Amino acid sequence: MTFSYLLLLAITPVLPAVSSEHRIEIPIKISSLPEDAWGKSRIFSNLEGQTFVLRDLGYGPFNDASMWKISINQALPFGRKILSFDLIVGEKHKPLWGDQLFQPIINGVEAEPALDENGAVSFNKIVSDGRGFIPARSQKIALSMSESELSLSSFALMTAGAENYEIKLSNMKVVVWPQSHVQRPHVSTLGYREGSSKTAYIEWYDRERRALKTKTKIYLNNKASGRIKEIDISLPKRRTAISGSHVNAIDLSDLTAGEYDLIVPSFGEYTQETKASFEVNTGNSHIKKLRDQAWGAFYWITSGPNGPYPKAHQQDLGAIDFDVPTETKDVSGGWFDAGDYGKYSVNGAYSVSLMLITGLIASDVLSHDINKVGNTSANVADWLRVADTELSWLYKMQRADGAVYHKATTRKWPSATTAPEDDRATKWLMPVTTTATANFAAAMSLAAKLYLTQEDEIYQKRGMDFKISAEKALNWLDENRELKMIDQSYEGDEYGGAYDDDDDSDERFFAHAAYAALTENNTAFATAYADLKNLKPKMEAREYDVNWRTVDLLGVWALATSNKLDSRTKKSVMKILRSASNNWRNLQAQSSWGVPVSDDGDLYWGSNGVFATIGWHWALWSHLSGEKAFIDSAEMQLHYFFGLNPLNKTYVTGQLPNSVKAAYFGPSTSGRIELPAGFISGGPNSSGLDGNAPPMRSYIDDNMNFTTNEVAINWQSAWALYASLLAAKTH
Structure with missing residues (x-):
């Protein structure tokens, strides 16, 4: 790129009127x-x-x-x-x-x-x-x-x-x-940080891009000085399938603190001048604010007397055992898993384990205050009180023999507009599974390792209780070596989301690895390493995915929480964590949108959760290894969630421009509360909507649309931790 400076008068944009002859009418069929x-x-x-x-x-x-x-x-x-x-x-x-x-x-x-x-x-x-x-x-x-x-x-x-x-x-x-040929600038609605890598994007569409041939000019206006920077750019030749457009990346890294406009002038018959405004901040207060809102959102998904809906879900005090209907169990408390009011052991253990791993490796990044916390006060960090809400619920989900119920849910889905207090349907404890039991064992081991180091005597005692629960779960797993899984439906009803799986080898490894990190004895390490050795070929053969279903990488992270690994195991752990980080970073470098996915690839359900989890992984790996390049990748990706995407969408609830306004979340959809700030929505995905829109455009901000706009604890946990790590590592 080449730059020159002009007076503001040098730009005389013309906004063409939209002629009626170019309109089309699309009848809507009900x-x-x-x-x-x-x-x-x-x-x-x-x-x-x-x-x-x-x-x-x-x-x-x-x-x-x-x-x-x-x-x-x-x-x-x-x-x-x-x-x-x-x-x-x-x-x-x-x-x-x-x-x-x-x-x-x-x-x-x-x-x-x-x-x-x-x-x-x-x-x-x-x-x-x-x-x-x-x-x-x-x-x-x-x-x-x-x-x-x-x-x-x-x-x-x-x-x-x-x-x-x-x-x-x-x-x-x-x-x-x-306006199929309009040129669209995309900038961060969050604001960039001075001294960081800063990118904006411009989308070009075929007819006018071809007319312009190879080069054109765009403009950057410094609002304070009124100076206009002219930027020469070469037009992209390749169409990006994931967004359905040609994309230019504009490097703005040299900008100092201030307010700016990125201006794309009008070209040809159909286009009009477009402008996008953004800020460059001197510090990271904008990142700290999103961190605080992300953690604060957990209060609004808290069930039980310490949350915002203390009179709701009284039926949780006597949930019925599906296999033994004469028996009931208190499974009150915990987090609502997603937009409805179901609670799931597999996803709950996964989500809280992200927090525990971070707390064990990088406790300093989690020392900030959180407002509000749906838990009683204690002499522990606020984030641990947040995590304890879910751990306390998980503890209740274990059966006397050590097995863990897969989920606590109603027979039928509640309406999307059902308020917490109006959801009075019977709560069922659905059958135990090996994946729920293994994830539970991992979470309890990690929690015990952390709780036993706390000064608060109550938390120390809970740490011992968690250790015993983990051991009971592991014993049950040893006695039940075949996969036990939930059914998709029972007598025609789903009883909530399945969270099913056809392979529990990664969950068993996660359980063994976390227990080894807790006990740090040679037998436990040998068991975990044998699992790791068996899983490594599968881990290395695939483009690594990150979600609640695939937890072998969390097992590797669990091992990384120990300071007593032998040299062979430590070498394998560090190699796997770096390799995954580097693979995603390579994908990011090749991406037209600065995210770790191929330009001709697909987006998984909950794509924002996938990207947030990779951001967490990058940032935590940077903390563990000292490799700054990975925290830079994490910060660069952050802006995708704030307008650096094909829809100019801010995928977080709050007051920023074009933020999510209608998340699929029962308490707000029902009108019980206003939609809180700080939630991240699931985001676009390749299977979420009817029609043939490119994956990154397959999104609707609709509070009835759970396919793209639901909140969920697995991506909220990753999002909050990602923000905490970024806030601690940037200044």
Whole structure:
């Protein structure tokens, strides 16, 4: 790249008007009856052809709200969009809440009125209690959609109180002004750190990219000085399949603290000037803030009397043993696993083990305060109080013979809009499995190793209890050497997520490795090393994945927590950890988006969790080995979650630009609480949505969409630890 400086007057961008001749209309087909999301059973729906009708069949006023959702899953092109429909309000319909009719919701987020050709809104919303309602009169409704929304997943409406409620929605369509050739700059909404590697991205689309041939100019505006830097760039020749676009990486590493605009001028007939603003910070306060919010989010997934929903889930005090229905067990407390209220031993042990491994290797990075903590106060670090919430629940999930119940869950999934206090269905303890028992043994061993070093006598005693529990679990595993696994369903019902597995050899290794790290005796080390030797060929043969199902790398990390490894074992441990770190770093170097995935690859379910876990691995390896390059990789990847992605999306809840607003999380989806800051959503994946969008564009910010927008403890744990390590290693 070459740079030169110009006066601000040198740029005279022209924003072309969007001509009506370039618009297309996409009729929306309603193929199934809308869902009564709140089950109020007073207002009823039906389809009259393609006319959606809501009608109150009761008598007297319905002085309440209900929620109706139409599932659509219609793929849409990039560009400015308007969702429109004809609205007819029944002659006898009498609104009871002023003139409010219903709150319109597109893809899980309240929709705004579209602007007409003169820039005026098509109707004025009535705002009440922070929600905007369409007024109760027949009219043509036009609602705006983001140009980057590539799918209409759902249209929902929350009704306002009325007597003789009756509305009809017909002629539903999306009008699009395609901008398939717009050039889009992507910058970090979090802000960069002065002195760090800083990258922005620009996407180019075929027609205008070809017209520009090989080179062009973009501009960088320093807001404080008004100086414009002209940047010559060579246009990319290769299309990146994972985002469906040609991508330029713009190196901004030399920028000092300040506020900037990255400007891409208009090119050709269809494009317009685009601008993205960002900050460069003198320190790492922005990273510390995201760390604090990430840890604080655990309070909002805490069940039991110390959490935010103390009266909810009383049935957990007497969960029924599925195999022996005459027996019950107290499994109260712990963390909600994800967006619903199920609790799973496999994933719970995995998630808390990430915390324990970090605490054993890098306790100094976890010394910060956390607000709030869903646990009683103690003379231990706040993060350990957070972890203890889940460890205390896991401890209850062990059977007398040492085996561990796979999960505690209801027979049927609760509605996405069910508040914690309204989830009163019977809780079942589902059958024991070898994977749950092995992960439990690992987590208990790691916890015992850490708890026994604490000054707090209560935690020391709990450490002894955890050690005994780990030994009981290991004994049961020795007596049950064949895989025991949960069924997918029982009499037609799933009883929550399966978290099933067809190979428990990695879980057994994890259990043996963690116990060896705890006891540090030669027999335990020999058992763990024999497991490791058997697993190494499989570990080295695959492009290493990281999730709750594959825990052999956690076994290696567990061994790394010990200072008494023999030279052979230590050499193997360090080699495996570095190799995994380096493989991901090589993928990152080849990626057009700075993340460890091939440009022509797929994204796993919970892709943000995968990337966050790799970030944790990089940062912890850097701490253990002293290799700075890996903490640099971790910091570079961080900005992917904050706008350096094809959707310009901030995949974290909070107040940053384009942040997640409608996560799939029962307490907030139900209206019980406002969506807290600090949660990371699952993110785009290759199988999450209908349509043919590239993997990195397969995402919708919709609180009914668990495929891409659910919160979950496994990626929240990795996210919080990743942030803690980064905050400690940057200044």
